[in-house]
Amino acid sequence: PLGTRSKLVHISAGPIESPKNELINLVFEFSRNIQIYTEYEGLHIDILHSHYWLSGLVGDLLSESWEIPHVITFHTLAKTKSRALPVGDEHTSRSASEYKLMCRSDKILVLTQKEVQDIDQLYGSFSNKIAVVPPGVDLEMFHQTDKDAARNQLNIPRQNNVVLFVGRIDPIKGLDVLVKALSMISSVEDTTLYIVGGNEESNEYYRSIKSLVVEMRLDDKVIFTGAIAHDNLAAYYSAADVFVLPSHYESLGFVVIEAMACGTPVVASRVGGIPSIVEHGSTGYLIPWRCPEAFATQIEVLLKNKDLHSFMSKEAIKKAYSLSWDASSKKAADLYGEVISGSINTQVI
Structure with missing residues (x-):
């Protein structure tokens, strides 16, 4: 506001x-x-x-x-x-x-x-x-809420692992890396990737990502939500287990701060201004460019280790609240x- x-x-x-x-x-x-x-x-x-x-x-x-x-x-x-x-x-x-x-x-x-x-x-x-x-981040809009309540609001099954991406469907965002990483996760049968962002069929990169999803046989594991109003994003952040930003470059990555404010650990590329926000091993993980295997490893670590996830969630909130x-x-x-x-x-x- x-x-x-x-x-x-x-x-x-x-x-x-x-x-x-x-x-x-x-x-x-x-x-x-x-x-x-x-x-x-x-x-x-x-x-x-x-x-x-x-x-x-x-x-x-x-x-x-x-x-x-x-x-x-x-x-x-x-x-x-x-x-x-x-x-x-x-x-x-x-x-x-x-x-x-x-x-x-x-x-x-x-x-x-x-x-x-x-x-x-x-x-x-x-x-x-x-x-x-x-x-800064709008802490009135983006803050931790009950995960089950957020999932009920969005009709997301409570038992599923949820991986989230928010952003433009653009080559600079590296979504191909994330889709490939998803295919490498051993718990992929229990995991769903939500891609939140514009999905116009006229967007060539969007079509290529849809094709990659089909090629990887992940049709039922990847959901394209289309564009979501900014004030509705908090529910997606709160519903997610891990937020992933595999960009080739980000001057900052506001979505990272928003996710952290909602208590969601981040796995992101070690590029641009992201390392000034994500503290590796504390609020999330920083990954080298173009490396789906490394993304898959760290996503799975967070999905399987509840104590580590809880620790990183609390640290992420602390970091986000320092950026008012x-x-x-x-x-x-x-x-x-x-x-x-x-x-x-x-x-x-």
């Missing part, structure tokens, strides 16, 4: 069904529509904070037009994605646009120290304008104040 002093505004630009690779053509229209809205409402903006590169391009235009500072958070960068998974559908101008935005923005807000390293190695030194603000939105939002607000103050002082000089 939004804070009492927050407002969500929908700004239109272009056709609703615009392909992803054509969204860059709507940047000027979108920024202009934002200007029209602010003028109509009589709003005075002190600072902009944009997320991802396309919104960053919009923020850059507005920052120049309004002569106010611009903070940007990239979340995932083109060069880190291509390094992790060379084949992709990123726009050809993305990495160049990201570099331009790093140069022109007043501050780059990142969520983990790993992002600082990635920017330094792949884009150049911007340490003078980078600030690390760890993320209150602490994160205060750090972000302090950063905004510093940037605005610095901008005013610069203009005075």
Whole structure:
């Protein structure tokens, strides 16, 4: 839920069904529509904070037009994605646009120290304008609840082992690794994998995962739920025995924090910002890339060892509760104040 002093505004630009690779053509229209809205409402903006590169391009235009500072958070960068998974559908101008935005923005807000390293190695030194603000989790929405109650709510048999994935059905998420890992689990007959995320038939990768499930003869062991509303995800996290994120790359992985807040141990790739959240052997396990055997081993360890599972569940909750939105939002607000103050002082000089 939004804070009492927050407002969500929908700004239109272009056709609703615009392909992803054509969204860059709507940047000027979108920024202009934002200007029209602010003028109509009589709003005075002190600072902009944009997320991802396309919104960053919009923020850059507005920052120049309004002569106010611009903070940007990239979340995932083109060069880190291509390094992790060379084949992709990123726009050809993305990495160049990201570099331009790093140069022109007043501050780059990142969520983990790993992002600082990635920017330094792949884009150049911007340490003078980078600030690390760890993320938070909505502890009112995501907290541990009774597993049997959650399973009853979702019509999941109580006696089954439940492995859960939440996220986009996208090659960067490494779902093929998870399906292969499931086939290697000795208790697979008593285990069900729930894949929560969009499942459009037009998605080529989704079709390939469905085919892999059939090939592995796991048709009755893998359930694709489709997209689930964010405020309904807590029931899935609570119903699960293990949460798995086998991504090739994640700048952070918010779903990991949400799962941990619900007391579900995590098995995840040792990539990107995930190691800053998952403590190997304490809140879950970190696995090398492209290694279904290792994923299968650690998933099975958690499914079979109830005492270990209970320990990791408690540690996961402790870790998640140290990442509150209150602490994160205060750090972000302090950063905004510093940037605005610095901008005013610069203009005075």
